Amino acid sequence: MASPAPTQGSLPTVPPRPRRVAFAGTPADAVPALRALVEADREVPVVVTGEPRRRSRRGLPTPSPVAAVAAELGLSVSHDPTDLGDCDADCAVVVAYGRLISGELLAVTPMLNLHFSLLPRWRGAAPVESALLAGDDRTGVSLMALEVTLDTGPVYWRHEVPIGATDTAASLRRRLAHEGAQRLAASLTDGLGTPQPQAGEPTFAGKLTPADRRIDWTQPAVHIDRQIRVGGAWTTLGSQRFVIREATLAPSPPGSVPGTLVDDAVVTGDGLIRLRTVQPAGRAALDVASWRRGARLAQETRFDTAAQE
Known part of the structure; x- marks a missing residue:
């Protein structure tokens, strides 16, 4: 019989100033956070990322943007998320990894998630695109404690970014990725503080079809x-x-x-x-x-x- 999924109250907590920080992410939007961790002198024992993919029908499989940068930085690369729990890290940081983290893994390693919205608005897979389509005049990036249910964890901080009349999803993601990475590194250095439960009416950002x-x-x-x-x-x-x-x-x-x-x-x-x-x-x-x-x-x-x- 499978064990019940852990509740948020039973999950391990992130130390205020973690030194040994595993990382999970896949696209280019996750690269600034990885670089910021290294520049902030955090030890990154493993980088977990998506499998190599073909970028064209005839092309050879190529590493994800995160994998390429991890190799450049001399970091260990894995495609197995269980390695996040097997590397004796103080915590893991997850940015646009592309896969859900299991409750069993969350019970072993405390995790932070850098999410590109002002939670609880636009939980889910396409928060930047959903904010644009809805005509929002602002969006942002939030750092939350990862929990079993999708994007519901308590939030350490939110950083607001205005949406301009000519902003694209790509330009917004670049800005959020850069500004979120700098704030992530600063908060790990200065101390995370106590996360607060999300307040307000949630909205959901499913993957666009x-x-x-x-x-x-x-x-x-x-x-x-x-x-x-x-x-x-x-x-x-x-x-x-x-x-x-x-x-x-x-x-x-x-x-x-x-x-x-x-x-x-x-x-x-x-x-x-x-x-x-x-x-x-x-x-x-x-x-x-x-x-x-x-x-x-x-x-x-x-x-x-x-x-x-």
């Missing part, structure tokens, strides 16, 4: 602009799929049909999205002028809307 990224040109321009700034927003023209990489907002001429291409812009439900960079399926990204010259589009060309299909 292709449907979430699909553009419906009948929607308001501000909504479509947010989809594009999240990244991977797509539409279709006839049978061809397009990703809109960069665009800006512009006023709409009266009486135009949503989806209609007007010079270098597309009509939406209440305005224009002026295209800057597009990527037709199977091709490299192009500036809109180069794409239009090569495409030889007819007048009143229209992108498909969800309602048309």
Whole structure:
């Protein structure tokens, strides 16, 4: 019979100033935190990260960004999360690792999680993207004690970051990763203090699907602009799929049909999205002028809307 999952009260606590700190993370967003730990003279006995992956169909498997930097720093790299509990660390720091940590492992090693939102708002896998899509005017990074349930642990600190009108998910993640890493290192050096339970109504940020990224040109321009700034927003023209990489907002001429291409812009439900960079399926990204010259589009060309299909 399996043992019951540990409760937060039964989990080991992180010492105020841990010296020996294991690390778990995978993407580039986790790299600044790893570097900050090393620069703060923390001993990092092991770095646990995702398995090597192919970046293209014909390419060889390549290490994760965290694995590459760990090797550069001379740190031990593992793909087995149980190594976080077998390295005699004071605690482990988890940043965008990509896998849930088991209750059995949490019962052995106290863990901190650097999460890119102002908890309890946007618990889950895509907090930055969800904040952008929702039209939030601010987001942030939180340091919490990791517990069995998802992103519910008590919080040591929150650092707020404004969301600008041109911020993308990528630019926000870079800023949050950098500022969060510096605050993480400072708090481990100066003392963590006592974490406080999360207060307020939680919201949840599930992983975005292709449907979430699909553009419906009948929607308001501000909504479509947010989809594009999240990244991977797509539409279709006839049978061809397009990703809109960069665009800006512009006023709409009266009486135009949503989806209609007007010079270098597309009509939406209440305005224009002026295209800057597009990527037709199977091709490299192009500036809109180069794409239009090569495409030889007819007048009143229209992108498909969800309602048309």
